Amino acid sequence: xxxxxxxxxxxxxxxxxxxxxxxxxxxxxxxxxxxxxxxxxxxxxxxxxxxxxxxxxxxxxxxxxxxxxxxxxxxxxxxxxxxxxxxxxxxxxxxxxxxxxxxxxxxxxxxxxxxxxxxxxxxxxxxxxxxxxxxxxxxxxxxxxxxxxxxxxxxxxxxxxxxxxxxxxxxxxxxxxxxxxxxxxxxxxxxxxxxxxxxxxxxxxxxxxxxxxxxxxxxxxxxx
Numbered sequence: 271x272x273x274x275x276x277x278x279x280x281x282x283x284x285x286x287x288x289x290x291x292x293x294x295x296x297x298x299x300x301x302x303x304x305x306x307x308x309x310x311x312x313x314x315x316x317x318x319x320x321x322x323x324x325x326x327x328x329x330x331x332x333x334x335x336x337x338x339x340x341x342x343x344x345x346x347x348x349x350x351x352x353x354x355x356x357x358x359x360x361x362x363x364x365x366x367x368x369x370x371x372x373x374x375x376x377x378x379x380x381x382x383x384x385x386x387x388x389x390x391x392x393x394x395x396x397x398x399x400x401x402x403x404x405x406x407x408x409x410x411x412x413x414x415x416x417x418x419x420x421x422x423x424x425x426x427x428x429x430x431x432x433x434x435x436x437x438x439x440x441x442x443x444x445x446x447x448x449x450x451x452x453x454x455x456x457x458x459x460x461x462x463x464x465x466x467x468x469x470x471x472x473x474x475x476x477x478x479x480x481x482x483x484x485x486x487x488x489x490x491x492x493x494x
Contacts, residue, residue, distance in 0.1 A: 276326030277333070279473035281480050282310050282318040291318060291481065298485045307333035307470060308441075313354055316340070316467030317478050335441045336471030337421065343464035344449045346431040346456065352391040353446035354462045362459035367430040376455050377423050380448060387415040389446050418443045432463070 282291050288309045295304050305327040307319040321327040347364050350357030388394045391402045394413060404411050419440030427434040433452075437445060446462045453460025468475045479487065 274326075274329075276322050277329060278320045278322065278484065279470070279478040280306075280318045280320050280484060281475070281478035282315055283480075284313055284315045287312050288318055292320070294481050295320060295322070295484065298481075298488055303327055305330050307336075308338065308467075310467060311354065311446075311465070313356060314465040314467065316465070317470050317473055317475055318467075319470045319473050333471055337469075338439050338441070338443075338467060338471075339469035340435075340437045340439070340445055341426070341466045341468055342435045342437055342445050342449065342462060344433040344435060344452060344460050345463040346433060346453060346458040346460045348431070348461055349450075349453065349459035350461045352461075353389050353450045355464070357391070357461070359461075360459075362453075364458045368456045368458060370425070370428050372456065373425065373428065373433065373452075376452070377425075379455065380451070381420050381423055383417055383419050385415045386418045386444065386447050386451070388413050388444050389450070416442065420448070431458075433460075 280291060280295070282288060288306055292304050292306060296302055299322065301322055303323050303326075305321050307321070307330045310316060310318055319330075319333050321330045321333075345355075346367070347362050349360050349362060390411075390413060391406075394400070420443060421438040421440065422436075423438075424436040425433070426436050437443075437448065439445075445465055449460045449462040466475070
């Protein structure tokens with residue numbers, strides 16, 4: 271039984287949206303009041319912290335502001351309009367691929383309080399409507415940059431064009447935007463090829479329940 275019976279770390283696989291996972295949990299529990307602390311894009315997987323009933327959802331605001339950790343696969347030498355693998359790919363001509371030392375040298379620019387512009391294909395609200403809906407409609411609009419906190423970036427693997435990073439962040443950081451901006455500085459272009467959220471606050475990936483595991487747990491032990 272979790273320490274908090276209203277908060278659960280759920281594993282979201284690649285493919286379904288975060289909202290689809292919530293819909294599944296509503297069917298399992300019969301409870302409509304379910305929310306999550308921080309959306310994961312359909313192409314991302316990892317920890318989705320879920321609050322159940324009004325008691326749980328009230329706790330999500332504080333959880334959204336907790337630190338998060340990611341394993342991010344960045345593909346250099348290619349850009350996409352969405353900054354991830356969903357968008358159409360445009361190859362960038364790169365005369366000399368960056369060395370490991372080149373990448374290590376620029377990472378400090380992205381650590382600490384930095385200014386980051388969210389992607390056009392994101393849920394950031396522009397005059398009350400998500401930016402991605404306006405972008406898909408072909409609208410021209412501007413997204414204002416914002417201050418975000420990146421606590422640390424570590425290179426896990428690198429063999430051009432594939433770069434794998436461990437990233438620790440505060441709230442509101444777009445890893446797709448980080449990949450985009452790394453590509454700009456390196457003059458290679460880049461997009462986010464894959465993303466796994468490994469931690470939200472104290473909730474880690476190895477604690478996360480699949481939807482099937484949650485269903486079995488709920489049917490046997492739930493106390494709400």
